[in-house]
Amino acid sequence: MEKEFIVKVVKNGPLVVSGDFKLVLPSGEEQEVTRKTFFCRCGQSKNKPYCDGAHAAVKFDE
Template structure:
């Protein structure tokens, strides 16, 4: 069975969307998630870094 390639998309005014089959590791190498999809914060305002928590909707992101 062939796996879908990982797709990374920068959402205009929003987070980075990662979709596919992947392991996401923290800076210590611990696997945080093996989800098929996640959203990474790129505004710096999330209270749940490195994941987006929707704060960018209030603070905005300069493109």
Template sequence: MVKPAKNGPLFLYGNLEVCSGTGRTVNRAEEVHLCRCGHSKNKPYCDGTHAKIGFSSED
């Protein structure tokens, strides 16, 4: 399941595998929060930077 947080990250729930651009698995988890603002220092994961920069989204 994917749920966008208002003015924040994407919340993903389920049996997840996060892969690099080359297809290598970098993380297996049941829940991750992915950056949508593009400014996280821990990409692809959210580090809360969206709140500091005033990121806003339609959803």
């Protein structure tokens, strides 16, 4: 059975990625991800590449 991999774009919010995948950081570090993960699209997160909720405070409007 093929694994399901879903990327959802949240209006005025993050990308939500569901499924098993490998994340490669700018440092070259690789992380195996097996849970739903929220990635920042607004550029304001203090924990990039992850969303920390800052999009709400800055009223991110796509």
